[in-house]
Amino acid sequence: MKTLNRTLAIMLVSILTAWPTFAQSNKRFVTSQAEFDAALNASVAGDSIVWKSGIYSHVSMDIDKDGVIVTAEVSGEVSMTGASRVEIPADGVTLSGIQFLSGDIKTAHVIVIDGSDVLVTEINIKDYTSYKYLIIDELSQRVTVSHCNFENRLNLDDQNILSILVDATQPGYHTIQFCSFKNFAGSGGDMGIEPIRIGVSTQSKFISRSVVEYCYFTACDGDGEIISNKAAQNVFRYNTFENNTKAELVLRHGNQGMVYGNFFLHNMGGIRVREGQNHFIYNNYFEGNTRRSILLQNESSDPLDYIHIYFNTFVNSAQVELGNTGGSNAPKNVVLANNLFAQPTDKLFAVATGNETWIGNISDGTLGIDPVTGLSAMNPLLEENEFDFLQLGTISPAIDAGQAGFPTIPTFEGLDIDSELLLDMMKQPRPSAITQKDVGASEYSQDGVLRPHATAGNTGPSYLSDQRFYALSIEVIGSGTIQLDPPSGLYTEGTTVTVKAIPSEGATFTNWTGGISGSDNPQSLVIDQDTKITANFTEVPEVLDTQMRMGNHTISLYPNPTHDKLKLEINASSRTRIQIEVLGFTGQKSGLQWDKYLEPGQHIWELDISNLATGMYFVNLKQYDLHNHVMDSSRVKIIKK
Template identity: 30%
Template sequence: MAVLLLPVSLIAEEFWASTPSEISAALQQVQPGDTITMTNGIWTNAEILFKANGAAGDSILLRAETPGRVLLNGSSRLRIAGSYLIVSGLYFKGGSRPSGSVIEFRENSGNLANHSRLTNTVIVDYNPSNINTDYKWVSLYGVNNRVDHCYFRNKTHSGTTLVVWLSNTPNYHRIDHNYFAFRPELGFNGGETIRIGTSDWSMYDSYTTVEYNYFEECNGETEIISNKSGHNTFRYNTFYNCDGILTLRHGNFAEVYGNFFFGANNTGAGGVRIIGEDHKVYNNYFQDLYGSGYHSPLVFMNGVPNSPLNRYFQVKRALVMFNTFVNCRNTILVGAGKDSELSLPPLDCMIANNVIYTTNSGQIIDYEDTPVNMQYEGNVMFGSPLGIDANPGITAVDPQLVFAADSLWRPENTSPLIDAAVGNYPDVTNDVDGQPRDAAKDIGADEFSAEPILIRPVSGENTGADWYPLSISVKQVAPGANALSDAVQLSLPGDILELLPGEFPNDGNIAVSVALTIRAADSTDRP
C-alpha cells in the first residue's frame, strides 16, 4: 500500500501576556511568524526581554493589544535579542531608568539583535529627577535593525535620545519616519538627539541611513545629530526650529542630501557642520536660519594636527553643491574654531552650484581662517555683501526666487539659475523634490520642472506613531481602589473618563499630565 505523506502546514499562533513572566513563558513556545500580544493596562517596573529567533519574511511580533494602551512606567525597560523580531505599539511614559537604556537592541554584549525592528512606539517624559543621570532612550546594536514611525518627546536629562553603537563590522541600520520633539537645552554635552558611533569607533564604517525623520525644537545641545563613524547617509529629513546643527563630528564619507532646514528665525538654528574627509552635502534646502558660529547654516571647521580620535580632524575634499539658502544669516563659515590647537584650515574643498539669497546678513561668507585650495564654481550669491574677494565661481545676480504654494522659495521661469550649473557632477541626478535633473542642470537644490514632486518636507502629520495622540476615547471606569488613578495614567490627550456609580478611594493625589475630561457616566447617580 502506498502512503502519501503531506507536509504539515504551520499556522502562526498568538500568545497573550499580562506580565513579563508570561512573555518569558510564551517565548519558550513561539515559532517564526508567531505573535505575543501584551494586554492593555499599566505595566509598572516591567523588565521585558524579547529574546527569540524568527526568520526572514517570518518575524516574531511583540505588540500591544491596542497601540498606545499598553503603558510602561516606573523603571520599565525592553531588551530585544535574537533575529527577525518586531516590537510595535508600546507606550513608555513618565518612568525613568538609573542607567543604560529604555529600549536596547541586545540582551548583553554577547547576544545582540539583528534584522529586527522597533515601530509605532512612543517614549514621552521618561526622565529622572536629576538631569545628570545619563541613560539613552534607544540603543541600537547588531546589524540591519530598524527604528521607524516612533515618537520621542521631552527628553530632559543627560544622554543621547537614540544611539547607534558600533563594532568592527558595519551596522546597516535604518532610522526613518520618526518624530523627535521638544528636547530642551541640557546645558552640557550629552544632549544629542541622534548619535552614530563614538570617537573611539569613528574610523569604522556604520553605513546607517537616517531618512524621513522630523526634528522639532531639538535643542539639547549644538549637535542635533552627531555623526561619529563612516559612510552614513542623512537624507529627506526635516529640521524645524532646532537650536543646533547636523554635525559630521567624526568619521569620513558622509552624505547629506535632500534635507530641509527651517530655522523660524531662531538665532541658534544652524544647518550642517563639516569635520573630517570626503563628505558630500548636496540638494539641501535651508531657510530662515539665524545661527552663527558653530550654529551657522554651513560650517567648515578647522582641524588639529595629528588629531587624536576625540578632537577635530582637518576638513579635506568636502563637496558642497546644489544647495539653496534663503534668508539665512552668516551663511558660510570657513575655518571655525581657529586657535593655537585648531590650526589646520579646510583643504581642497569645492563649493559648487549653490544659490544663496539673503538681505539681512552682514556677509555671506566669513573666513575665520583662510582655506587651502578652496574652489568655487557656478554659485549665485545675492542680497548681502559677499565677505571675501570677488571670485569667478560666484555671481552676484538676483536668482528670481518666488514663494511657492508649498511655502518653499523656488526659481521662477525666468530665473538665471535655470540650466546654468557649471561642471560635471554625475552623482546629482535628482533635485530636492526627487525630480530628475536635466542634462543642463539648474543651480540650487530645486530643478525647474513640471514633473511630479516625489519628496516633500515631512512633519508631525506623517511621521511618528500613527496612534499618538489617539482619537478621543470614551472609557467607563468601574469603582475601586486606585481605579481612577490607574485610568488617568493610561489615558492619552483628549480622552474622556466616565465614572460609574460608586466610590473611588485612592492612595495619595492623582497626577494628571494630559488634557482629560472626567465625568459621571450617569448624571443622576454621580460617584
C-alpha cells in the same frame, strides 16, 4: 477599503518584503510579567505575543527568541511605565505599538538591541528618566527603527537619546526612518543630549553605512548637536530640522558623510562639519537659520579635507562660515558647485580660506568675502510657492545653468545613493547633462512642489497623529525584487509612491497587476486606500553568443545576455562602414547608435548598453559601401539583464 491597523500593516509589508515568512504562527495575549515570560518561553519564530490594552508598571521584556513579534492589542493603547524596559538579543524580532511613558529606570536604557534584522515600529518613548532611550549594539546589523517618537527625557545626564554603535569588521546597515524627535530641553552646547548619535570617537574610522531618512526634529535643544555623526559612510537624507534654536546636524568624526535632500528651517544652524574628509553636502534647502547655515571648522584633531557642497539653496539665513578662523588647520580642497545663495540675513559668507574652488554658484546679497570666479552675482528671481518656500521662477537665470568640473559623489556597497545627481531634493528628475541641471536644490517646476518630505504630521506613531495611514503590500511572481520610494510600506493618504521592479539575473520584468497595472517601470501611484499590487517577472531563456555573416564579413556579438557591456567583433575582409543601432523589442528607437569605419582585419568594440532597461532588444547592423550605399543588413536579438 477600511484602514488597516498601522502596526499590523507595517508587519505585513515587512513580512512581504524583508523579514522571513512562517507557515504557522500562534498568538498569545498577555496582561502581566508572568504571562509574558510564559508566552515567550512557549513561542517560536513567527509567533506573536500581544499585550492587552492597559497600563503596566515595572515590566522587563527580554525578547530572546528569534523571529518573535511583540505587539499591542491596539497600537498605542498599551503603556509601560515605572521601571519598564526591553532587551532584544535575538534576531528577526518585531516590537511594535507600545508606549513607554513617565518611567524611571535610573541609569539603564529603555530599549537595548543586540540582535540583527530587528524591526522597532510605532513606539513612543516620552517623559522617561533613563540614559539612552534606544541603543543598537555594534554587533547588530540591519535594525530598522520606523514611525517612532522620542520625546522629553527627564534627566539631563550626558547620554544621547538614540545611539548606534559601530563594529570594526562589518557595517551595520541600520535604518532610522519616519521617526520624530521632540522637546529635549537644555542649554545647548556639548551636553551629550543628542537625539541621534552614530558611533563614538574611538569608532570614527569604522564603516557604519547607517541611514537616517524622513525624520522630523523639532525643539531639540538639549545639546548643540541634533545628530552627531562619529563613524564613516553614513547617510542623512530627506529629513526636516525645524525650530531647533540651539542646535544643528554635526559631522563630528568619521569620513564620507552624505547629507542630502534635507530641510534646515529656523534653527540655530544647519550643518557643522567638524572633522573628517570626503564629506558630501548636496540638494539641501536652508532657510531662516539664525547663526549660520554651514560651518566648516578649523580643527586640529582631524583637519577637514575634500569637503563638497553642491546644488544647495540658501535663503533668508545666516552666513556660510568657510573655516579660516586663524588656526593652522583651515579646511582644504573645499568645492562649492552650483549652489544658490540669496537674501542673507546679514552676509552670505565669512572667514574664507581663499583656496576654495567655486563652480557655477549664484549669489544675491552681501558677499562678506572678496569676489571670486565661479560665484556670479545675480538675482535668481525666486518665487514663493503655496507652501511658503522659495523656488525658481519661470525666467530664473538658475535654470539650465549648472556647470561641470566638480568631483563625483561616491557610492557605497549596500546603499542606494543618488550619486549621479539624477534627482533634485524633491526627487524630481534632473537632466543627465550637468549643463541642463538647474542651480540650487530643486529643478524648476510650475507645480510648486518644494516642501519638506518629513513633517510633524507624517512622522512618529500613527496614534499620535490625526492623519490616516494606508498599507501598500507587494506580491512578487517570478524572480525579482521591489524598491519603494518613499521606502516605508505605510503612507499617509494622498502620498505619491514610486514602485520599481528589479529583475533577478536571468529574468525580466513583465507587468504590474492589482492596484496598478501596465508595463511601465518604474511606476507611480497615489495612496488613498490599502493597496496590494503584484509585480510579475518572467524567466529569460539563455541565449548563446551570436555569430553571423554580413557580406564577406564575420560578426560576433557577446556576451548575450549581458548586464551592461556588449562586445562587437568584426573580421572585415575589405574596407567598409558599419552602422549599429539598438531597437526595442517592438521596434522603437533606444537612442543608442554607432558608426564604425573599418580597414581590413579584426576589430573589437565594447558597446555600453547599461542605461537600457532590462528586457529584449534588437541590434540592427548595416553595411555601407564607400559611397554610403547600403550593401547588406542583419538583425540580432539580445537580452539586457
